[in-house]
Amino acid sequence: MNRDEQPLAETQDVAGAYPRLSDEQIDLLSRRGEKRPVGRGEVLVAEGQRDRDFLVVLSGTVTVIEGYGTPKARTVRVHGPRRFLDELGLLTGQPSFVSMTAAEPGEVLAVPLPGLHELVREKPDLGNLILRSFLARRELLIGDITGIKIVGSRYSPDTRRLRELAARNRLPHTWIDLEEDPGAEELLRRLSIRAKDTPVVIWRDKVLRNPSNGELARIAGLRRSGQDEVMCDVVVVGAGPAGLAAAVYGASEGLVTVVLDAVSTGGQAGTSSRIENYLGFPAGISGAELADRAVVQAKKFGADFNVPIEAVRLGWHDSDQVVHLDGGAQLRTRTVVIATGARYRKLDVPRLAEFEGTSVYYAATFMEAVFCERQSVSVVGGGNSAGQATIFLARHAAQVRLIIRHDDLNRDMSRYLIDQIERLPNVEVLRNTQVTDLIGADGRLEALGVRDTRTGVRQEIRSAVLFAFIGARPCTGWLASSVALDERGYVLTGPQARADAPSTGMLETSRPGVLAVGDVRSGSIKRVASAVGEGSMAVRLIHDHLAGFGSAAERPRSGT
Template sequence: MTRGADVGLPDVEDLLATVPQGETPDLSGAYPRLDDDRIRMLSGQGSRRPTARGDVLIVEGRPDEAFVVVLSGRVAIVKEFGTPEQQVVRVHGPGRFLGELGLLTGQVAFFTAIVAEPGEVLEVPLDRLRACLMRDAALGDQIMRAFLTRRTLAIGEGHGFRIVGSRFSAGTRALREFAARNRLPHRFVDLEADADAESLLQAVGITPAETPVVVWRDTVLRNPDPAALAALIGQRPARTPSRLHDMVVIGAGPAGLAAAVYGASEGLLTQVLDSVATGGQAATTSRIENYLGFPAGISGTELAERAVVQALKFGATTCAPAEAVALDTSGLQHVVRVRGGDTLVTRSLVIATGCHYRRLPVPRLEEFEPTSIHYAATQIEAQLCVNDPVVVVGGGNSAGQAALFLADHARKVRMVVREHGLEEFMSRYLADRILRDPRIEVHLHTEVCELVGDGGQLEAVVVRDRDDGSRCTLPARELMVFIGADPCTGWLAGTVALDSGAYVRTGRAAGSDDGDRTARRTPALLETSIPGVFAAGDVRSGSTKRVASAVGEGAMAVRLVHEHLAHVR
């Protein structure tokens, strides 16, 4: 706890003069007040410290060092402190706790906390906080709900770093997708649409040709990749851990995250990797409405965010983006090689890499793919589609959810469906809602055969009727493609048994490929042809492509991991 000048920040008095009296009302449930019993319990794990006006408790851009509870006095929460855009966004009084979701996930802070009125705070080290949350489930729930809501507010209010670039740039799109998939507070500054884009670039000495850039306080990343952005916000360690793990999970979709939660909660030293972000294909879905326990539905990114925090609470570690590129199963332990040269050594492995959406087999696809063709329907795509005509290709649940979600933003949504009826591959409730929605126009037994546009910007798609061969042109500035998926198993070639579609074989279908290490064996239900290597979720041959079944398989895989580890000890 220091004065602003001690951490390289400017004097705080001018800012503190703008702090309003009292504290910010808690209208969202994001700023609850801890009761006296909880404060006494936490006091036994931390230390009380007096505060002076201007003390800096949390520094934006740096990791939180402790869980802080305000006992007396007032604390101002400031965004972009020390810049011309600095602003007091919240004021907290006695009983409220500070911090945000990054406190639990290891990300850096997205706000600065400055003492506006002297008093006293309670500081609890993070390792002791986690122990408290394990013992007091109600306290854990209260803090978790508050942190999740605070993250949602920060995203909605556009706090955090800025991504500056063209909406038609593939590099900009990759950064925005990474930020959205990881639910990172940020603001997009569009070179073509935002009036202040040019002045912002001039202020940091960047030309439009050097974009995209990420700007956060005094840091400017020129044309970064998602890994550089992850490092900026503390999401990815400089190198993956070199220790021997009990279980490594490749893929952080519903199956992988379920395995992480159950594995870590049962004492396994667990590491999770994902090549893009947590959530898998589920995170590209705007709303999951048929998942047990969420009658109002939940977005894929929110579900993933909750699962990640749950896994971290039990001691699992995550690393993203980190792409597994090869697997060596020749020794007693399995070795995963990660792009960039890192390796992970583990006693057991859960493959949960899921699938990636197929690309349309049409001419000029590569020309329009960086700017106008999308394989997800999140807030990022929704912002791109505002007042534009949109075509959604596909007849499954993902396509149906995308059409309904985008109808709230686009000028018109048209669905191109190969089947003769929506109900062939789509849940009945979705099909009924689409057919009743006047904003959505459905073209059955049709397929896209041509893309129309200039300068890399899509203008229309030509579709062909599969029955009579007739063609028509549909206006489209964006094309959303959900036409099935292929498994992400290229990195497994030559290691575990795959079926004809490149999905991972498990159980009796996998046979045994363990050489001289053991007697011939029948793999367990989710075990691959290599002992101790399991597969769960969409990547597994014969799996049910549903979130609930993926979660179940992830949990089941952990039970089988325990049996394997007991056998090889």
């Protein structure tokens, strides 16, 4: 037997990513699928394929291959009997980032997704097993395959924009840094692309020169073709915890539900490395995993996600709401849930724009952590987001300085975060301190100018990266005069929104059929749990509104 004919070693189970199914579980799946023989070399799933079945290997082995059919083809995984194939993209409707081929003759069980959804509703333990495995596989896939290539300079705002989109949406991708990667120049030469024309995105046979977010989203399978004039029961604008809760409850109760977000699912919570005080997760859960679980849950009930896509205006036609989207498409709907949340405010310091996207960030995830290895970094802010970022960055940076303008961390930060910060040897808390200047050149931050708010004494502190978490600004610019806002731009709800209707529900805006939930709502409690609660409550109010038009089931639907 030559080397090419030797059997491949089956991939070992890693962190529960590759469990084996029991006889009972396979029997349950068999009742909703069909067994079929496969021949050596048969392609079961092709790279880029979106519509596919849930596959279980009954006999033989299946290889997971990146770049199948190309000179750079590489085996990533090998699955043997009782293993199921694929990863999170199967449940979220994304195309496969790899190919799966039979390494030897055998048999597979193919279960259509509707049948799988029915089964996991009846057998939640099996559903939890599959979901945990798929979530773990997505994390492994991000680190194990090249995925989408983004070629560009770390100092280019457009490179940063594309990398942020890929990272926030948990897309397997590789960044090729023009300044640091020795192979970047040769790659561009082969593609006949000049450095000044970067960034470029490469996947399979496609090369996109400085694509828009929408173009990147389409080739990655995040964003389907827009459906103009679709009629919905509810459009949820914003896919943070509040919007995701509204999607889950709305879709599960039979409402035609469409969810939009300008960046990614998860909102601000999606950028948190670990949420430790959310009910039911004593060991904590990352914001990204919480969002992924909610998306799978909502899609299971039929919610349609279109991310990233931006709502630019809210209009109306007769008794219907009309959500105008970037690119000119429109969605007609009986009701709208505004869940656009808030973004962190920018520091009021000179030269900020020069360093944003290269040295100044408003989220602390693994993408930003790349720039912090063995560096001195600073975090500005005294709330939980700043505390979570400090703890996460301390694992990567040589030193982290947490800068607050007052002298008491207990004022705005949870005690469990303070306890952890106080135990970290490479973290220093600078109290009564304000950032006044950014010092550096060519987009590279070198130091911060800071001032003691009590004494007025100024000094410079070394810092290669700065993270700002200094309060929020509501994302309500797209609403214009559509609904009433408070003096800070948050959406007014309840009696404050409609003085003429004191019985108005606490989530109802000044416009009938439009509700606001989560951080975007004036007076809301800025916690994940309260946002989820408001999102679920909104669906009850939606039913009340829809009752005036007949039940959702009786009205004609176009489907999504």
